[in-house]
Amino acid sequence: MMRDAGPITIIGAPAEAWFAACLLARFAPVPAEIIRVNVRGNENAENETLIARPQMRRVHSSLGLDLAKAGARLVCDWPAGQGRSISFGAIGAPYKGVSFVSIWQRAKALKIEAGSLLDYAVPAQGFAISRSDYADALRSIALQVGVRETDRPEGTQVCVSRDVGGNADTRKLGAAALPISLTSALTLLALERSVRAWIDCWPWTSDDVSVCAAEFERRLELITSPLEDMQSLLLEGPQGVSEGSLAQHRIALWRQLGRIAPIDHDLFEPQEWIAALMLSGVTPEGGERLAQSLTVEEIKAHLDAVRAREIAHAE
Amino acid sequence: MNVVIVGGGTAGWMTAAGLASLLADTGLNITLVESEAIGTVGVGEATLPHLRFFNQTIGIDEYDFMAATRATVKLGIEFVDWARKGDRYIHPFGDYGIPNDGIGFHQFWRRFAEMLGPISNFSLPVVAAELGRFEPPSSDERSALSTFRFAYQFDATRYAPYLRRHAEARGVTRIEGRVVDVALDEQGDIDRLSLEDGREIEGDLFVDCSGFFGLLIEKALKTGYDQWTDWLPCDRAVAAPCEHAEPLLPYTRATAREAGWQWRIPLQHRTGNGYVYASQFISDQDAEDALVQSLEGPLLAEPKILRFVTGKRKKLWNRNCVAIGLSGGFLEPLESTSIYLIQQGITYLIELFPNLADVDTLRSEYNRMMDLEFERIRDFLILHYHATERSDAPLWEMMRALDVPDSLKEKMALFRARGQVQTYDHGLFLEPSWLAVYLGQRVIPEHYDPRVNEHPERELLSQLTGMKQHIRQSAEKMATHQTWIDAHCPAPMEALV
Numbered sequence: 001m002m003r004d005a006g007p008i009t010i011i012g013a014p015a016e017a018w019f020a021a022c023l024l025a026r027f028a029p030v031p032a033e034i035i036r037v038n039v040r041g042n043e044n045a046e047n048e049t050l051i052a053r054p055q056m057r058r059v060h061s062s063l064g065l066d067l068a069k070a071g072a073r074l075v076c077d078w079p080a081g082q083g084r085s086i087s088f089g090a091i092g093a094p095y096k097g098v099s100f101v102s103i104w105q106r107a108k109a110l111k112i113e114a115g116s117l118l119d120y121a122v123p124a125q126g127f128a129i130s131r132s133d134y135a136d137a138l139r140s141i142a143l144q145v146g147v148r149e150t151d152r153p154e155g156t157q158v159c160v161s162r163d164v165g166g167n168a169d170t171r172k173l174g175a176a177a178l179p180i181s182l183t184s185a186l187t188l189l190a191l192e193r194s195v196r197a198w199i200d201c202w203p204w205t206s207d208d209v210s211v212c213a214a215e216f217e218r219r220l221e222l223i224t225s226p227l228e229d230m231q232s233l234l235l236e237g238p239q240g241v242s243e244g245s246l247a248q249h250r251i252a253l254w255r256q257l258g259r260i261a262p263i264d265h266d267l268f269e270p271q272e273w274i275a276a277l278m279l280s281g282v283t284p285e286g287g288e289r290l291a292q293s294l295t296v297e298e299i300k301a302h303l304d305a306v307r308a309r310e311i312a313h314a315e
Numbered sequence: 316m317n318v319v320i321v322g323g324g325t326a327g328w329m330t331a332a333g334l335a336s337l338l339a340d341t342g343l344n345i346t347l348v349e350s351e352a353i354g355t356v357g358v359g360e361a362t363l364p365h366l367r368f369f370n371q372t373i374g375i376d377e378y379d380f381m382a383a384t385r386a387t388v389k390l391g392i393e394f395v396d397w398a399r400k401g402d403r404y405i406h407p408f409g410d411y412g413i414p415n416d417g418i419g420f421h422q423f424w425r426r427f428a429e430m431l432g433p434i435s436n437f438s439l440p441v442v443a444a445e446l447g448r449f450e451p452p453s454s455d456e457r458s459a460l461s462t463f464r465f466a467y468q469f470d471a472t473r474y475a476p477y478l479r480r481h482a483e484a485r486g487v488t489r490i491e492g493r494v495v496d497v498a499l500d501e502q503g504d505i506d507r508l509s510l511e512d513g514r515e516i517e518g519d520l521f522v523d524c525s526g527f528f529g530l531l532i533e534k535a536l537k538t539g540y541d542q543w544t545d546w547l548p549c550d551r552a553v554a555a556p557c558e559h560a561e562p563l564l565p566y567t568r569a570t571a572r573e574a575g576w577q578w579r580i581p582l583q584h585r586t587g588n589g590y591v592y593a594s595q596f597i598s599d600q601d602a603e604d605a606l607v608q609s610l611e612g613p614l615l616a617e618p619k620i621l622r623f624v625t626g627k628r629k630k631l632w633n634r635n636c637v638a639i640g641l642s643g644g645f646l647e648p649l650e651s652t653s654i655y656l657i658q659q660g661i662t663y664l665i666e667l668f669p670n671l672a673d674v675d676t677l678r679s680e681y682n683r684m685m686d687l688e689f690e691r692i693r694d695f696l697i698l699h700y701h702a703t704e705r706s707d708a709p710l711w712e713m714m715r716a717l718d719v720p721d722s723l724k725e726k727m728a729l730f731r732a733r734g735q736v737q738t739y740d741h742g743l744f745l746e747p748s749w750l751a752v753y754l755g756q757r758v759i760p761e762h763y764d765p766r767v768n769e770h771p772e773r774e775l776l777s778q779l780t781g782m783k784q785h786i787r788q789s790a791e792k793m794a795t796h797q798t799w800i801d802a803h804c805p806a807p808m809e810a811l812v
Contacts, residue, residue, distance in 0.1 A: 027417065027766075029764070029765040029766045097337070097372070200735070204733060204762050204764070204765055205761075205762060207732065207761070208732035208733055208761075208762070211728045211729055211732045211733070212732075212733075214725065214728075215725070215729050215735070215737070218725075218737075249676070249679060249680070249683075252676040253676050253677075253680050255676075256673070256676045256677065257667065257676075257677065259666070259667075259680075261680060261683075262684070262740065262741050263740075263741075264739045264740045264741055265739070265740060266740075286670045287670075288666060288668070289338060289341050289343075289665075289668040289669075289670050290337060290338065290341070290665060290666075290668070292340070292341035292342070293337065293338065293340040293341050
């Protein structure tokens, strides 16, 4: 623990600021007592819903936050705008080494009734919670461990929401680090990952500041790049993706083979890319050749099994 | 669709067996052209654990395969004299300890390193390897036996014939003949091959497994080659088998020498040896003499010299040709990556196998993934040479002062400062491997994670000491490597005589 560290002030909307404060207090190598929270902005968005993905269950648990008790409700998907939603759960299941997308594609080619690909999403549970409930619950936890609320930022300033001020020296995390406006469904994801990256790259001595800064920038790019790609895809469709980009390659590969290009430390699960692409009107034209090795009976049985499992789960 | 594989060594028959096992039912006709007059390199006597998955996927019985190829078990690689003369460490196929509260185990170990001894005390495969013991890993995640994997040390010259039987039984057509001409069509794709006896072979997709020669990918398609010889200067190897003189060890040994390094790979019926060297620092004859003089037992065959250029083809899939094996690139055998790269090439080819006429995107994806594999292995190999304190020979002085790729510089700086391993999801060597080699090469972090100090010292030390004892006891309960081999996969008696 670095007990001689100076104060850190987190500036942002209540939900983001208290979440970041809790993460720092729990995981950063500094005493919670040096962390301050300066709440700003988002006065009109307190009823907006934030999404905590299934993968965030562990982090909330380690912060001591029971989302259900804080007023959250269970959800199986996140809103992707224009009335669309993206499931947390995997889409179908592979069989004999063949991806489910290719099995579904093959079924369509063989005129087997297969329905919509997105109907095969296996339920996985996350939480939806209002900004105000989330902020209140985390504020309570943060204050208990020694974090203080302040009107006057001091020491290192960290901005965690867009458009809430800060200067050139202010560290920007989460939505504040992005050149684009982020849908509220992705706010916590972006913030949790970038705060964790910052903690992982926390300088332990004055000697490793430059090494840590370089690593943090690399980690931040791994977070912001898929967020920007996902946002562009959902808001503007495939035409919003820039020429020659990895996102364009991802779209082309999906279109040609129904395959999601594996990218290191991808922020989103393959099924989320699949849903985003399908909802954006990009459908696969082909599938893995391996699917041709499956018989009609095997394909039908597998589709039925996946459907049955999904129904059983929903019930 | 007609797939034509050129070359019948390890790469050729692995490709044939892989495609035939998984895609033959999809209307694929697979032909392999090879000439018995052209020898094979028999690449890689030591392998990585991934090969077990390949063999399982194509339906090979593990014990039958091990007996047929005179295989032994490999739990890791022992590096001798690399950072300093007298040093030794094992890069194991497994984890060190257990992480705690999101903090890597090695950060806890670093705090108490002087009391706990080397981090290898917390690796079951290392402790088992040093005791010469083995038992297959457990699937029970609560067991210490679930913390490692194993690979094989085998007679690579027997693997291709073994796979040939497997592939031919699944419909692969083998054509004996030497390719003398490659005809391109108007677009520049490969149209057909001409054999010495006048036969012609047409295909839709060609797989170049012709070895360093690159008969299709380079001679015909002029794809180009990225040389990495400035970073990996060893360009030759002299190999010679000898009789055993030591108990059967479940690991490979790589000993640093004046102008490179020497391998020792114990098989059931012999020991494989080789000296990999940079020809700018030692002559072929001196390298051969140095190898032969160091052998543990009588020589079993004449030493054979191999020449190679470290690097990779600019595109491993170019036009309608995919280069798999040595025709695609070679990164020297230090970490037994050759067969792994073959396997990955086959895996990506199967996953991306073209159905449509337009394959541009599939090619791009294949090349993107294979480039990642090659580049990440390259950096890992350079680390072994560069992170040395040796200055007793020109090679080591040169490698110590080497301007390494930026990607490796960043990784090393991060580890040196704070013991953090820059991780990735796609690529061969993951955190435990980097950790083994960093620490083994004396890249010691200047600091450990200060959050470790939040844990009560006495409790932590007691836990770590208990973990160390448990690992030792688990290893001691295993059978000896020789006993396990004798019980499960002994080579036929005539092979051992």
